[in-house]
Amino acid sequence: MSEFRAPVRDMLFAMNELSDMSEVAALPGYEEATPDMVEAMLEGAAQLANDVVAPTNVIGDTVGAKLVAGHVVVPEEFKSAYQQYVEGGWSALSFDPEYDGMGQPMLVGMAVEEMLQAANLAWSLCPMLTQGAIHAIESYASKELCSAYLPKMISGEWTGTMNLTEPQAGSDLSVIRTYAERVDERFRITGQKIFITWGDHDMTDNIIHLVLARIKGAPEGVKGLSLFLVPKFKLDAGGNPADFNDVETVSVEHKLGIHGSPTCVLGFQASEGYLVGEENKGLISMFAMMNRALLNVGLEGVSISERAYQQALFHANDRIQGGVPIIQHPDVRRMLMRMKSEIEAMRAVAYYAASHLDKAEKSADAAVKQHSAAMVELLTPIVKGWSTETSQELTSVGIQVHGGAGYVEETGAAQHFRDARITTIYEGTTGIQALDLAGRKILRDGGAAMTAFIEEMSAVIPQLEANAELAVSAISFKEALADLRGSVTWLLENAGDDRDTAGAVSYHLLMQAGIVAGGWQMARAAVIASERLASGAADTDFMQAKIFTARFYAEQSLPRAAAHAVTIRSGGETMMALSTEQFAAAQQ
Ligand SMILES: Cc1cc2nc3c(=O)[nH]c(=O)nc-3n(C[C@H](O)[C@H](O)[C@H](O)COP(=O)(O)OP(=O)(O)OC[C@H]3O[C@@H](n4cnc5c(N)ncnc54)[C@H](O)[C@@H]3O)c2cc1C
Numbered sequence: 001m002s003e004f005r006a007p008v009r010d011m012l013f014a015m016n017e018l019s020d021m022s023e024v025a026a027l028p029g030y031e032e033a034t035p036d037m038v039e040a041m042l043e044g045a046a047q048l049a050n051d052v053v054a055p056t057n058v059i060g061d062t063v064g065a066k067l068v069a070g071h072v073v074v075p076e077e078f079k080s081a082y083q084q085y086v087e088g089g090w091s092a093l094s095f096d097p098e099y100d101g102m103g104q105p106m107l108v109g110m111a112v113e114e115m116l117q118a119a120n121l122a123w124s125l126c127p128m129l130t131q132g133a134i135h136a137i138e139s140y141a142s143k144e145l146c147s148a149y150l151p152k153m154i155s156g157e158w159t160g161t162m163n164l165t166e167p168q169a170g171s172d173l174s175v176i177r178t179y180a181e182r183v184d185e186r187f188r189i190t191g192q193k194i195f196i197t198w199g200d201h202d203m204t205d206n207i208i209h210l211v212l213a214r215i216k217g218a219p220e221g222v223k224g225l226s227l228f229l230v231p232k233f234k235l236d237a238g239g240n241p242a243d244f245n246d247v248e249t250v251s252v253e254h255k256l257g258i259h260g261s262p263t264c265v266l267g268f269q270a271s272e273g274y275l276v277g278e279e280n281k282g283l284i285s286m287f288a289m290m291n292r293a294l295l296n297v298g299l300e301g302v303s304i305s306e307r308a309y310q311q312a313l314f315h316a317n318d319r320i321q322g323g324v325p326i327i328q329h330p331d332v333r334r335m336l337m338r339m340k341s342e343i344e345a346m347r348a349v350a351y352y353a354a355s356h357l358d359k360a361e362k363s364a365d366a367a368v369k370q371h372s373a374a375m376v377e378l379l380t381p382i383v384k385g386w387s388t389e390t391s392q393e394l395t396s397v398g399i400q401v402h403g404g405a406g407y408v409e410e411t412g413a414a415q416h417f418r419d420a421r422i423t424t425i426y427e428g429t430t431g432i433q434a435l436d437l438a439g440r441k442i443l444r445d446g447g448a449a450m451t452a453f454i455e456e457m458s459a460v461i462p463q464l465e466a467n468a469e470l471a472v473s474a475i476s477f478k479e480a481l482a483d484l485r486g487s488v489t490w491l492l493e494n495a496g497d498d499r500d501t502a503g504a505v506s507y508h509l510l511m512q513a514g515i516v517a518g519g520w521q522m523a524r525a526a527v528i529a530s531e532r533l534a535s536g537a538a539d540t541d542f543m544q545a546k547i548f549t550a551r552f553y554a555e556q557s558l559p560r561a562a563a564h565a566v567t568i569r570s571g572g573e574t575m576m577a578l579s580t581e582q583f584a585a586a587q588q
Helices: 010-016 021-025 035-063 077-089 104-117 121-140 143-153 281-317 328-364 365-403 413-424 430-443 446-460 462-466 471-494 500-534 540-558 559-569 573-577 583-586
Strands: 064-070 069-071 159-163 179-183 184-199 207-215 226-232 234-235 241-244 247-252 265-277
Touching: 010 021, 010 035, 010 104, 010 328, 010 540, 021 035, 021 328, 035 077, 035 121, 035 143, 035 413, 064 241, 064 247, 069 247, 077 121, 077 573, 104 121, 104 281, 104 328, 121 143, 121 159, 121 207, 121 265, 121 281, 121 413, 143 226, 143 328, 143 471, 159 184, 179 583, 184 207, 184 226, 207 265, 207 281, 226 234, 226 281, 241 540, 281 328, 281 365, 328 365, 328 500, 328 540, 365 413, 365 446, 365 500, 446 462, 446 471, 446 500, 462 471, 462 500, 462 573, 471 500, 471 540, 471 559, 500 540, 500 559, 500 573
Parallel strands: 159 207, 179 207
Antiparallel strands: 064 069, 179 184, 184 265, 207 226, 226 265, 234 241, 247 265
16 A cells, blocks of 8 residues: 655645735735745645554544444544644634634645545544634624634634534425524524534544524524534533533444544434524525535545545556556556546646635735635536546546456555545535536526636637647647537526526536636646746656646546537436336336
């Protein structure tokens, strides 16, 4: 099994060259994010990820999280890694200095997050969900709640969870049944939540649950949902965990992957809860953490693919067949190059989206703020859907590079494939992301944000054309952009006729947009690498590899976008034609 090494060089390239890191660092509040500081931080995080967290990955998979006498127990190695994460101050990285956060940009947080996810996806979910919970509390909770809970969550002393799902309420949250009853200033929360990630564990002495519930008498549907903070242990007068708050861990799921992450059924039994934000506006508060959380889950697609790639690369150099290491065979090169190029493309798009998240939150310029907010809205479902769907294929390719050794568990390739499988499901399935993209992000504004993004992407074409080495990629990228414009126009012209049309083509539109956005970032990367080489850059291996990796993407990955475009133009007629009985007609 290979050792994991965080790809710091490519992360810095994606941040500095492709995601306007210098503009992000110039935003008010980010004065500390100097280039030296950011590089030092990434080096420090890489050490934690490589040497402390990565060695726990297999242990988490084989030992897993267990329910013992009503409490979840995780491997000792997880606790020790978490302790070191907290002691290093990593949990405070991107949060408000008012609550002892380090106030670093989201973009830097994203790179650190990627390393931890790649090191151990199951373990990383605990800090990741805590960060989402902190963000929702910071944005919507009262000053008193913020003061009582945020410092210990930001320090990592306590962790956070997100409680939406119930047995009858998955993608459709309008049918949530968990209810809240007002008792003086507080509420009593009663109901059952399922699939709650890190819903219980023994790494910290309190767990802060954010719970969507309906106040008795509130309207039906999503407009009657409110958000509550429900601690596992209530706080005493000194602010320390004291009495158990009757949040029962009913069971822990046995699942395909991420065995180290306890996925819990939680029973809230008139547990004390405190309102976060306004009554009946719970979904809005939840959405505050959603864009970050969705980008982070999209990033999981990048991270787990990177881990699978490093494993496959190690094996390809090590395994001899036909008298040579298998990396010498063109078809093995095809697989490795596909992994490498699509990972670098996905990383660059995800970081670019994170840079807009920073600008949307911090810019003092109203026009920049507005444009960046629109870009975050547009890119979030693309990063979440496209990167996680692509990770299904790349982790599978990682197994293929191993041959039979990939199908057995010893090499670790199979774990990455199993672990990746959840990423297209939780935080909203690919189908739900695709509907969001087609409906709320394209149809609602008449395609304005997507058209502006296509215009922005087209600026790279003359740069490619002006460079003899890269001109060949200009032709394919120009075609891919024209196809994407065509798909958006097709959607705008046809979606009104039949309510199923947008739903029928949305997955293909999401994948097409992702592949093209990846092609754009790789084209930009090639232009920049070529300029750096011409001006005598020291790291020639990295720059030359970048140019060929970008060309490979243009030749081998970008054409997949055209297939999605063709499918979109055929609409949804055949998809919706069969009666439900006809689906089973062949079995009669
Ligand atoms: C390991 C794991 C961890 C999780 N962690 C958490 C957590 O921490 N907190 C939490 O609250 N939840 C969590 N979840 C739940 C997760 O978010 C849901 O499983 C997910 O939202 C999908 O809901 P569902 O499983 O009910 O599937 P369903 O909603 O039943 O969907 C089934 C299929 O139907 C499709 N579908 C459903 N509705 C539509 C529609 N309107 N249009 C088109 N297609 C549709 C879906 O895309 C999917 O393919 C977790 C789940 C797992 C497995």
